Amino acid sequence: MSIQVNNLHKEFGNFTALNDISLDFPAGELVALLGPSGCGKTTLLRIIAGLEQADRGSVILEGEDASDTHVRERQVGFVFQHYALFKHMTVFDNVAFGLRMRPKATRPTETQIKEKVMSLLQLVQLDWLADRFPAQLSGGQRQRIALARALAVEPRVLLLDEPFGALDAKVRKELRRWLRKLHDELHITSIFVTHDQEEALEVADRVVLMDHGKVEQVGTPEEVYNHPATPFVYGFLGSVNLFHGRIEQDSLRVGDDELPHQQQDLPAGADVFAFARPHELDIITDPNATDGIAAIVDRILSFGNTARVELDGANGASGQHFEVVVPVVELQNLQLVRGQQVRLRPAKLKLFERHGDQHG
Amino acid sequence: MSIVIGKQALVTAAPGSAAQTRFEKNRATREPVWVKRIILGLGLTFFTIFLLMPLLAVFVEALRKGLDVYWQALRDPDAIAAIKLTLLTAVIAVPLNLVFGIAAAWSIAKFDFRGKQLLITLIDLPFSVSPVIVGLMYVLVFGASGWFGSWLIENDIKIIFAVPGIVLATIFVTFPFIARELIPLMQAQGREEEEAAVVLGARGWQVFWYVTLPNIKWGLLYGVILCNARAMGEFGAVSVVSGHIRGLTNTMPLHVEILYNEYQFAAAFAVASLLAILAVFTLVIKSWVEYRTHKLGH
Numbered sequence: 086m087s088i089q090v091n092n093l094h095k096e097f098g099n100f101t102a103l104n105d106i107s108l109d110f111p112a113g114e115l116v117a118l119l120g121p122s123g124c125g126k127t128t129l130l131r132i133i134a135g136l137e138q139a140d141r142g143s144v145i146l147e148g149e150d151a152s153d154t155h156v157r158e159r160q161v162g163f164v165f166q167h168y169a170l171f172k173h174m175t176v177f178d179n180v181a182f183g184l185r186m187r188p189k190a191t192r193p194t195e196t197q198i199k200e201k202v203m204s205l206l207q208l209v210q211l212d213w214l215a216d217r218f219p220a221q222l223s224g225g226q227r228q229r230i231a232l233a234r235a236l237a238v239e240p241r242v243l244l245l246d247e248p249f250g251a252l253d254a255k256v257r258k259e260l261r262r263w264l265r266k267l268h269d270e271l272h273i274t275s276i277f278v279t280h281d282q283e284e285a286l287e288v289a290d291r292v293v294l295m296d297h298g299k300v301e302q303v304g305t306p307e308e309v310y311n312h313p314a315t316p317f318v319y320g321f322l323g324s325v326n327l328f329h330g331r332i333e334q335d336s337l338r339v340g341d342d343e344l345p346h347q348q349q350d351l352p353a354g355a356d357v358f359a360f361a362r363p364h365e366l367d368i369i370t371d372p373n374a375t376d377g378i379a380a381i382v383d384r385i386l387s388f389g390n391t392a393r394v395e396l397d398g399a400n401g402a403s404g405q406h407f408e409v410v411v412p413v414v415e416l417q418n419l420q421l422v423r424g425q426q427v428r429l430r431p432a433k434l435k436l437f438e439r440h441g442d443q444h445g
Numbered sequence: 446m447s448i449v450i451g452k453q454a455l456v457t458a459a460p461g462s463a464a465q466t467r468f469e470k471n472r473a474t475r476e477p478v479w480v481k482r483i484i485l486g487l488g489l490t491f492f493t494i495f496l497l498m499p500l501l502a503v504f505v506e507a508l509r510k511g512l513d514v515y516w517q518a519l520r521d522p523d524a525i526a527a528i529k530l531t532l533l534t535a536v537i538a539v540p541l542n543l544v545f546g547i548a549a550a551w552s553i554a555k556f557d558f559r560g561k562q563l564l565i566t567l568i569d570l571p572f573s574v575s576p577v578i579v580g581l582m583y584v585l586v587f588g589a590s591g592w593f594g595s596w597l598i599e600n601d602i603k604i605i606f607a608v609p610g611i612v613l614a615t616i617f618v619t620f621p622f623i624a625r626e627l628i629p630l631m632q633a634q635g636r637e638e639e640e641a642a643v644v645l646g647a648r649g650w651q652v653f654w655y656v657t658l659p660n661i662k663w664g665l666l667y668g669v670i671l672c673n674a675r676a677m678g679e680f681g682a683v684s685v686v687s688g689h690i691r692g693l694t695n696t697m698p699l700h701v702e703i704l705y706n707e708y709q710f711a712a713a714f715a716v717a718s719l720l721a722i723l724a725v726f727t728l729v730i731k732s733w734v735e736y737r738t739h740k741l742g743h
Contacts, residue, residue: 134644156643157643161644163640163641165640167637169637169640170638170641171659172638173660234645235645237645238645
């Protein structure tokens with residue numbers, strides 16, 4: 086089922102949670118709502134579910150305006166961050182709950198319910214836990230039961246609110262892959278909220294990036310990662326190096342140094358943010374080099390295949406910090422020592438014009 | 446030394462009482478024995494002098510003139526009427542406060558509305574006002590010369606110096622017990638389970654019956670026990686509105702007072718012993734409920 090939201094606006098007191106949001110979620114896709122905490126992503130999800138009421142705007146489910154439809158009638162499945170399993174019921178009763186609450190006319194018989202529940206428990210690979218209580222399960226198991234419970238009522242959409250937020254890193258990674266597989270089997274329109282960019286990029290068909298109640302960018306994981314539309318998106322997806330600078334003819338001035346850039350659409354004299362990912366910076370140790378910008382090696386952290394070099398800006402760019410990732414082999418060739426002055430040359434630089442009170 | 450460190454690591458992981466025992470066994474965190482003995486001694490002495498002795502005195506005094514007098518005092522028609530009235534009051538006041546208490550706790554814990562803080566404060570009012578004042582308030586409102594006095598007389602409704610007044614005063618005094626027990630419990634539980642139930646298609650009463658009630662049942666039972674104990678034992682407020690009409694408007698605590706004032710000590714203590722038995726019985730159930738809640742909590 087497709088979901089559309091039009092001009093949604095929501096305020097809590099004088100905090101604007103959603104600022105005129107319009108989005109389109111095509112049927113069958115797995116979409117991630119990604120953003121820092123307080124960006125409005127959970128509020129948006131809860132409004133789609135009907136657990137929260139928007140101040141303005143509408144929610145369209147399958148072409149029909151559902152803004153005034155009761156939560157019960159929306160046929161959505163909702164998975165909560167802290168599972169919200171019924172503590173006093175067994176796993177089986179939890180999953181059966183939605184079916185048992187149906188009005189008599191549409192309620193399946195106990196045998197049908199049993200069949201359905203057991204098949205769902207098999208789907209989440211936990212049929213052997215049917216008689217346990219939630220307190221006896223691990224976090225990962227609880228979340229899988231919560232998902233089975235949500236699927237039991239055959240929802241038209243599945244909404245997941247930070248589903249892996251309360252789990253440890255290893256279980257998270259496992260469940261992430263599992264959720265993707267499950268979605269490929271069921272093809273149910275799903276939206277999940279997360280603040281973990283890795284999770285969003287890895288699992289979702291499409292990613293919606295939000296900040297301060299606004300949508301910053303919508304696109305496939307490749308699109309948003311490789312072509313970030315705004316400084317926020319660039320900064321939020323992975324670690325970055327930020328240079329404050331000014332456009333001068335065909336170069337960018339940062340402190341006392343100049344950097345070449347390829348973006349022709351910026352006027353001379355414009356204040357810009359320039360971004361480069363840690364692997365997009367080259368370290369030049371030649372003391373006679375003049376290109377790139379000056380920096381002083383502060384810390385070298387090497388474990389695994391890549392090493393991370395942390396540097397402080399020099400020559401008018403002091404106070405800035407840079408991070409460069411290089412293969413360990415290359416690090417050995419560079420022979421860096423702490424306090425050494427080097428130059429950093431960006432292989433790729435993305436510029437955004439700076440407007441008014443914006444900051445990176 | 447390394448073994449001790451291993452045990453230390455376990456201490457932080459152990460929940461509740463187990464950690465306390467470890468804390469006690471560990472030489473590094475243990476208080477000197479004499480400190481422990483003095484504190485324990487003080488507590489036990491206080492308990493014996495101020496709690497245990499009076500309780501025993503009630504039974505000793507009640508049985509001082511033999512079992513015959515004891516039974517006589519309890520079989521007295523006025524005593525039976527007092528026992529009946531006390532039970533009647535509790536039977537009306539406790540279920541009503543059960544409904545009010547759940548409603549108040551529900552609205553405070555699950556909804557946001559203007560004046561929520563005011564409502565929380567108002568729920569505590571019966572605890573902060575002296576019961577005698579409560580009784581007087583009812584006299585001022587429903588008494589013969591009170592606000593509704595003439596209207597009540599015209600319509601031949603008796604509230605003050607009659608059973609309705611006693612029930613009203615008892616309801617007022619015992620109102621906070623259930624609500625106050627439930628509010629923190631329901632606030633701590635939040636709304637997520639209820640939200641999950643609604644999304645799964647449950648209707649309002651289904652959510653209450655299958656999700657909310659099972660989650661609060663032990664707290665609720667605890668509140669009911671305390672509420673019942675107070676409803677049967679209330680003296681001050683009831684004393685003002687009752688009018689002390691023997692066989693008609695005397696509850697057990699009032700009957701005890703009347704007997705005592707008439708120097709019928711054995712009879713007074715006999716009736717008092719019933720209240721004491723009730724209190725002990727309440728405490729036993731209360732401990733059992735606490736034990737159950739604690740066990741389920743882990």
